[in-house]
Amino acid sequence: MENTTGIKGKLNKIISVGKQYIRSLTEKGALHILAGNFATKFVGFFGSIFLSRILTKADLGILSYIENLYGYGFVFVGVGMANALLRFVVLSEEPEKKYAYVRYARRRGLIADLIICAVMIIVNVFYPHKSSYEVARVLLPIMVLALPFQDLLNQAQLNERAMFANKRFAFFSVGSAAAVVLARIIGARAGELKGVVIAILLVNVILGLGLQFLSHGKYFRGLRPGILTREEKHEAAVYSFQYMITNGLWSIFMLMNIYLLGRLLNDPTVVADYKIAYSFPVNISIFSSAIGIFIAPYFVKNENDREWVRKNYFRTIGASFAILGPVCIVMALLARFLISLFGAQYLNVVPLMRVLIIGCFADAALRYPISNILAAMGQVRYNMIVAAVGFSAQTVLNIILIPKMGAYAIALNSIIVQVLMAAALFVIFNKKYGIIRIGR
Numbered sequence: 001m002e003n004t005t006g007i008k009g010k011l012n013k014i015i016s017v018g019k020q021y022i023r024s025l026t027e028k029g030a031l032h033i034l035a036g037n038f039a040t041k042f043v044g045f046f047g048s049i050f051l052s053r054i055l056t057k058a059d060l061g062i063l064s065y066i067e068n069l070y071g072y073g074f075v076f077v078g079v080g081m082a083n084a085l086l087r088f089v090v091l092s093e094e095p096e097k098k099y100a101y102v103r104y105a106r107r108r109g110l111i112a113d114l115i116i117c118a119v120m121i122i123v124n125v126f127y128p129h130k131s132s133y134e135v136a137r138v139l140l141p142i143m144v145l146a147l148p149f150q151d152l153l154n155q156a157q158l159n160e161r162a163m164f165a166n167k168r169f170a171f172f173s174v175g176s177a178a179a180v181v182l183a184r185i186i187g188a189r190a191g192e193l194k195g196v197v198i199a200i201l202l203v204n205v206i207l208g209l210g211l212q213f214l215s216h217g218k219y220f221r222g223l224r225p226g227i228l229t230r231e232e233k234h235e236a237a238v239y240s241f242q243y244m245i246t247n248g249l250w251s252i253f254m255l256m257n258i259y260l261l262g263r264l265l266n267d268p269t270v271v272a273d274y275k276i277a278y279s280f281p282v283n284i285s286i287f288s289s290a291i292g293i294f295i296a297p298y299f300v301k302n303e304n305d306r307e308w309v310r311k312n313y314f315r316t317i318g319a320s321f322a323i324l325g326p327v328c329i330v331m332a333l334l335a336r337f338l339i340s341l342f343g344a345q346y347l348n349v350v351p352l353m354r355v356l357i358i359g360c361f362a363d364a365a366l367r368y369p370i371s372n373i374l375a376a377m378g379q380v381r382y383n384m385i386v387a388a389v390g391f392s393a394q395t396v397l398n399i400i401l402i403p404k405m406g407a408y409a410i411a412l413n414s415i416i417v418q419v420l421m422a423a424a425l426f427v428i429f430n431k432k433y434g435i436i437r438i439g440r
């Protein structure tokens with residue numbers, strides 16, 4: 001009887017601590033960030049469905065082509081200066097110094113964006129578009145002009161997070177996503193393909209300038225920015241560049257997978273199957289990125305406290321598994337139903353989707369938390385090195401195995417590479433912060 005009472009007491013204590021932890025996260029805005037990320041993806045996903053019902057299949061294909069080319073430019077947007085805000089604004093104590101970093105990121109980012117726009121427009125003049133996509137020669141330069149304003153929008157959003165204004169961050173994220181989707185739909189109805197492209201430019205101009213104005217009015221109105229030393233500027237610039245390279249490699253991961261699949265097999269139906277199978281697993285990142293955005297400023301604040309880092313690393317991993325585990329299990333169980341939303345002709349990819357879920361779980365629950373924490377604490381170069389090695393390894397494996405296994409090669413290679421990358425990052429992280437205390 002006493003043992004039963006003792007067990008019940010321990011369970012009640014665990015439940016009480018869990019409730020208190022959840023209540024604390026809610027008060028700090030963690031649920032706002034998660035809800036904001038989910039709502040942003042949700043709005044974008046269903047916005048794409050509506051757009052596909054307005055545009056012809058040909059126009060939707062051309063729009064995808066143009067946006068894909070735009071994506072290459074966006075990899076280098078602002079040379080990553082938006083990411084510097086999430087570290088250096090948090091580390092700065094005085095409002096004037098925070099303002100100095102915001103202004104430096106904005107100016108340096110704008111210069112880089114204008115150069116990227118000029119290069120893309122010039123290259124577009126000489127690039128040999130296929131005849132079916134020749135209209136991109138006119139429309140791509142219009143869309144490219146949105147790039148600096150989208151960068152301003154991202155900077156304003158990340159500045160809200162750096163200020164620990166989680167509710168405002170979530171509101172800005174969801175609101176801007178909804179505005180972009182609505183603008184695209186209105187543009188499609190008003191002017192079809194050309195209308196969509198013009199609408200994308202206009203909505204980014206409004207959002208980029210508007211959110212910068214609101215952010216400035218909230219935090220920096222009437223302030224004179226502090227003065228950054230040459231060393232401080234250099235540190236922020238190097239951090240941003242390394243962060244950009246790391247993020248860019250992840251973007252290229254996706255582009256290269258699909259490119260090799262199409263190139264090595266020369267079968268468009270296989271590419272279509274892969275994209276449909278991957279459409280739901282890729283959204284597992286909604287949860288991991290929400291956790292990452294929430295915890296990053298706290299790790300920045302406490303990066304010199306090894307015991308705090310150790311304790312909260314385990315909390316982060318625990319939260320990742322507790323959230324992502326059930327999500328992945330439910331997604332795997334509902335795979336057939338989810339794929340059926342795209343049509344019965346894609347039901348053959350259900351097994352592929354389940355394998356892809358495993359790879360996405362390995363990425364989101366194992367690799368990403370360590371990568372995000374290292375980046376937040378200024379150790380981006382390790383992410384960059386591991387990402388480069390991982391990208392090379394996966395590319396080689398894909399070249400060898402895709403001709404034999406098709407799309408399943410990408411799914412299996414992703415699991416192998418993500419687990420190995422997570423292990424490499426953990427070894428680095430453990431060496432620096434003593435997460436596992438062997439022999440103590």
